[in-house]
Amino acid sequence: MDNFVLRPVMAVLDKVEFDGSSADEALSEVQHLGKPTHAGVSRFTEHATRMYLASHRPHADVAMRPVRELWVAQRITKTVVWELYAWGRRYESVDGRLREFRFLRLGDVGSRERDPTEIALAAYVAAFGAPAAWPDPWSQPFRPSGRAGAQCVRVMDVGLVNGSVKPCFEGTAEEVEEYFAEHGRRQVSTIVAGGDAVPGSGCASCKRVTVCDGPGRTPGLLGLDASHGPLRTVSISGLRYYRKCPAQAYLRSVHLPRAYEYSAEAELGQAVHAWLEAAHDGKPTQCGRDALPALGSSWSAGKWHVAAGVLADAGIRMLAHHVEVCPFHEASEIDSIQVEPRLTFADTTARAIVLARPDLVYREAGQWVWRELKTTQKAPESFGDPLRKFPQLALGVAVLAAGGLGPGGAGRVELEILRPTGAEIVLIDPADDERVETARAVLREWATAWRADHSFEARVGRNCRWCPVSLWCPSYPGPDENGKDHPSGAASATAAES
Ligand SMILES: [Zn+2]
Structure with a gap:
């Protein structure tokens, strides 16, 4: 699933893989191009990019090259344009026989099983899709061209918090068909039919939220005067974190990986x-x-x-x-x-x-x-x-x-x-x-x-010692004078998955 924290990571990887930039150059270009991001998100972007690149050793057996275009499986009927693509990184062997799709997730690959439907969709577009650029404007259909499909497909999952890698699927195009028939086809017909609205934390970034009948409309619920800022998502626990530290609240709200945060009593x-x-x-x-x-x-x-x-x-x-x-x-x-x-x-x-x-x-x-x-x-x-x-x-x-x-x-x-x-x-x-x-x-x-608040700056203090997102916080003062360890050291980061 797309997450806006992953977009700068993708932009940096594009520069490294397609433009031949070094990681340092790409990071500095991307951080200076886009709109200003929270310093904690920038720190995560750098960490995630380096972890991804380090995890991505070329396979010894086949020479692989990165693929810029999406793989799109498309069928156009008189009434509906049926399009499938998956969000991640793509690679193919130089002879075009093997395609590899890589999912990116913020946390560790072991933190949660990836949904077989997602795997089925990614494997399907790799096995049968044709390359296509992102349509502009995006409401237009894709225009796939070039060689469609590959004989063999690999789907991998990459955890950006630590560079962990997990194979999700490997097989021939025929095996993809079978896997898709079992795990993907019903889901796709639901998507084509529209499906039920599932309101939640994705609503704030959805273009249709003001007309959708998903979330209950309760103007004035928070008791605030009319606001003109961007649509935002909040919960009572989010407001509690905000009181402790605006930066912690923000970095939690964008689902950055967290160190384990439960005491025995909380458990x-x-x-x-x-x-x-x-x-x-x-x-x-x-x-x-x-x-x-x-x-x-x-x-x-x-x-x-x-x-x-x-x-x-x-x-x-x-x-x-x-x-x-x-x-x-x-x-x-x-x-x-x-x-x-x-x-x-x-x-x-x-x-x-x-x-x-x-x-x-x-x-x-x-x-x-x-x-x-x-x-x-x-x-x-x-x-x-x-x-x-x-x-x-x-x-x-x-x-x-x-x-x-x-x-x-x-x-x-x-x-x-x-x-x-x-x-x-x-x-x-x-x-x-x-x-x-x-x-x-x-x-x-x-x-x-x-x-x-538009800056969500850190409130540095005693709370920092127990903060589960301090790993990403540039204001984190470090372990205290008693030499207590950082609660979220990179090596022991037990990533909570978004
Ligand atoms: Zn009861």
């Missing part, structure tokens, strides 16, 4: 969330204690594992206390259950795509309920107004008050706090004008500086 919180996500998925059945792991044992939920010990037991006790406050305890007329849904709202006033991932939303007797979950081992304490302490609750109130979840009333927003010693529910009424006003004021307070 436990994720495991409790994942356990309840699975328990609540689908039908409104009250959780019971029978399914809980025994005290003293290790347990897992989703991709999270908690080794036997004090923390694992604390998590089991939290889950046992959840039973008392389970949303489906004595509940009736429940429908539209969505567990950790990825919700997208278009705040056309703030020109922002707002992403939210509440822990649970559902309708009870026609009224929407928005529930957030927090796990903690701290003793209960007074935290003042929950809307101020937990801005994700303010977003829930603003969304329900705006009718953002669809047909149904604004029922309630809940915060469930789980401790090893007990459970607590905080309730907020989104039909109460004062609560709605306060929620909007909180969101405005959190979002104003973010919306007005």
Whole structure:
């Protein structure tokens, strides 16, 4: 998938592979040509380019040359232009019998399996496509020309954080046909048919977002005055990172690879969330204690594992206390259950795509309920107004008050706090004008500086020591005087995948 962080990397590689520039020359030309980028993105571009070039040893068996044109498979009927191409780097053997397609990803190739549909499309265009330049304007069809296809095809995946390389497919054109029939053809007919809109973080860069019916339109959601800046994507956690450090928020938002960032306690919180996500998925059945792991044992939920010990037991006790406050305890007329849904709202006033991932939303007797979950081992304490302490609750109130979840009333927003010693529910009424006003004021307070910022400079301080994107940050002051290691040293960068 195209990502704007990859574009300067591609531009540098083009200069090296097609114009014969050195990496240094190409980097300096590209950094001075395009519009100014964040210094952290420039640093990543340089790192990624050098990693790619170092990973790209010529194959000993065949001499390969880079290919500038895209490989496009095209069929034009009376009503539709059917075009396939894939986004990456292309190479072919001098005799044209072998083509190699390379995907680029920001993180490590081992961080996530590449989708077989993507592999099938890339293999197909390499095996059967003809070279074509990018059409100008892009709304025009491609004009492929030259030799179509190759006898043999290789598809590789390259991880830019460390130059890791993984073969995804290797075979003859006939084998590509079979692989494509299994993994690609159905997907392609969906694309041709249009498919359902899948709103999300891609919306901000989509030309059609203002007319698309994908993201829910909720003007004024963030409580800001009319903005004229570029459309941007934000979430409550993004605003939290912004408060800590604008540079960290920015470098996270463009999905640069991150060092591992979870403490043992944070891992436990994720495991409790994942356990309840699975328990609540689908039908409104009250959780019971029978399914809980025994005290003293290790347990897992989703991709999270908690080794036997004090923390694992604390998590089991939290889950046992959840039973008392389970949303489906004595509940009736429940429908539209969505567990950790990825919700997208278009705040056309703030020109922002707002992403939210509440822990649970559902309708009870026609009224929407928005529930957030927090796990903690701290003793209960007074935290003042929950809307101020937990801005994700303010977003829930603003969304329900705006009718953002669809047909149904604004029922309630809940915060469930789980401790090893007990459970607590905080309730907020989104039909109460004062609560709605306060929620909007909180969101405005959190979002104003973010919306007005155009440079996202680093706020250097203690937080830098734990910052998972400090590897890319030119303002990172280095390890502290106690000689603590850099938390995201290149060699140990466990890349989170975008
Ligand atoms: Zn439950």
